[in-house]
Amino acid sequence: TAQSLWGAWKSAHLRDYLDREKSRLPAMDVSDVAYDAFLINGQPRQTLAALPGETVRLRIINASAATYFYVSAATGPLTVIAADGVDVVPIQQQRLLIGMAETYDVLVTVPADAPPASWEVRATAQDNSGHASLFLGEGSAPLRPAPVPGPLNSYSMDVALGAVLNEMDESGNVTDAEALAAEIDRPLPPYKRLRATQSTALPAEAPAREVTLRLTGDMWRYLWSINGRSIDEQSTIPVKKGEVLRLVLVNDTMMHHPMHLHGHFFRLLMPDGAPADFAPLKHTVDVPPMSRRVIEFYANEDRDWLFHCHLLYHMMSGMARVFSYPAGVGLSAKDATGAVMGAPGSLKSTGATYQPMLGEHAHPHTYAWIDGSVQSHLSEGLATIQRGRDNLNLAWELWAATGCQWRGGGALVPRPRLETGQSDGA
Incomplete structure (x- = not known):
């Protein structure tokens, strides 16, 4: 009633x-949209021949517009060996949450001592609305299903915040066996356990600056923004070439946001995660509901680079910014030194302005x-x-x-x- x-x-x-x-x-x-199908390389179901005992390397790319996936395999835990195309120290994960634009390279080994079968590698939509499957092994053999997440209770706060609280209690310095034993049914990405295979330390002499970006949104009106403003209202974050920019991403909403940076790899800094010098390099990071992530990158490019939520509908409604190198578009490095966040392209030292070509983001839709x-x-x-x-x-x-x-x-x-x-x- x-x-x-x-x-x-x-x-x-x-x-x-x-x-x-x-x-x-x-x-x-x-999730924002109910889709009729989920596909792997264009099909809801794919097969890949593999012999018993054979190890297959899979590069899993979430190319969807608006769906997070849990990836799991009937063969057992996935061995993660690369994140966003960059090698990491191998870890095992039973169920891998992957956001839009993220990629993971994983190893899957077909059991050598089991009867011939087709072993499922399954990508299940985060809201349990569907899935896509890859079958490894003998195409005509019995199908071995992958484990799937339990029922989703979207009315429970535990769904949104339980995994966040669980992550806060985790440590990155655990064995695979300990991590698998503690893994919950709907885990967050294993960021705390990701560790680069070689030092990712940034130049110590580079000047550093910290910027807080709050991920904001109105779920009633479907407005998505950064610091309460959409990209057509506040478009640029000026960057000085040669500086280290640390971003504190604070999610004030009840949705996951996969934040993607063009043109750069950033270091993902996790509390109780990898040692600082071995922080993993990524180009996309999931920021869970009511949570935060800290990333940093070395500003070594020119011109303009988009930073946005890779959930298509959030990006198009305004959750994006442009990192702009003013000196690369005709302004001197001296002018760029005074760059601060503010109105689009504002330069504190000179008052000069620069507006990048925003294309379809230049106006509200x-x-x-x-x-x-x-x-x-x-x-x-x-x-x-x-x-x-x-x-x-x-x-x-x-x-x-x-x-x-x-x-x-x-x-x-x-x-x-x-x-x-x-x-x-x-």
Whole structure:
């Protein structure tokens, strides 16, 4: 049952209604779009011949627009040997969460002492809405299914924050056996255990700067931004060539955000993770709900490089920035020295401005959608047209009969059932 705005106004309980609505939290979105299929190299199912005892190296690339995947194998734990194309010290992971644009190289060994079979390597959508499968071994042999995540309870805060709290208690200095024994059903990426095979230390003499970027969003209106502003409102973060830029990414939303940097590899700095000099190099990092990640990179390029959430719909609605090297576009290094975050392209030392070519990100986009239901006893829904921060909403609520009403002090009480021929006196 539900109470309408009109009903609250008629019964003089409009304030109670609005107070209650303001206290409601938006739901956690595990995924934004319900897809009909999930594919591996263009097909929902692939096969790859492999002999018993053979070890196969798989490069897993999440090329989806908006889906995180849990990857697992019927052969046992995956051996991760590279992240985003860069070698890491091998680790074992039973179930690997991979965000959009992330890549992992893994080793899978077909059991040598088992009867011939087709062993499944399965990528399951994070919301359990579907999967795609690769089968290793004999194509006509019995199928050996991979383990799958348990049922998803999207109404529980544990789904969003349980893995985050679990990660806080983890240490990167554990054996594979200890890590596998402690692995939860829906783990975060194994960032704490990733360690570079050689030193990734940045030049000690390079000047360093720290910038905090808050990942922000309005889940009711579908606005996604950084520091509360979309890219068309605040586009650039000026960078001085030769500096080390440390980014503190703080996720203030209830969704995962795979943040991707063009043109650079960054060091992923995890508390209780790899030693600082052996921090893994990546180009994409998952920032879980209500969590934070710290990354840093050496600014050794020129011109403009996009930094954005790789969930397509978040990027297109504004969760992006451009790291801009002003000296590379005609401004002197002296001018670039005063670069600070602020309005697009602002330069503190000279007042000069530079606006990169943003293309389709230079203006807010217009969207329209409708969500509703028609049932035997009610119809309700919402139609929306949105352009940036401007929304036009049309909501409807129609009932054949209501199951509750407003009464005394804003309390809700069941409406008594009426016998045939009776009137409710309204």
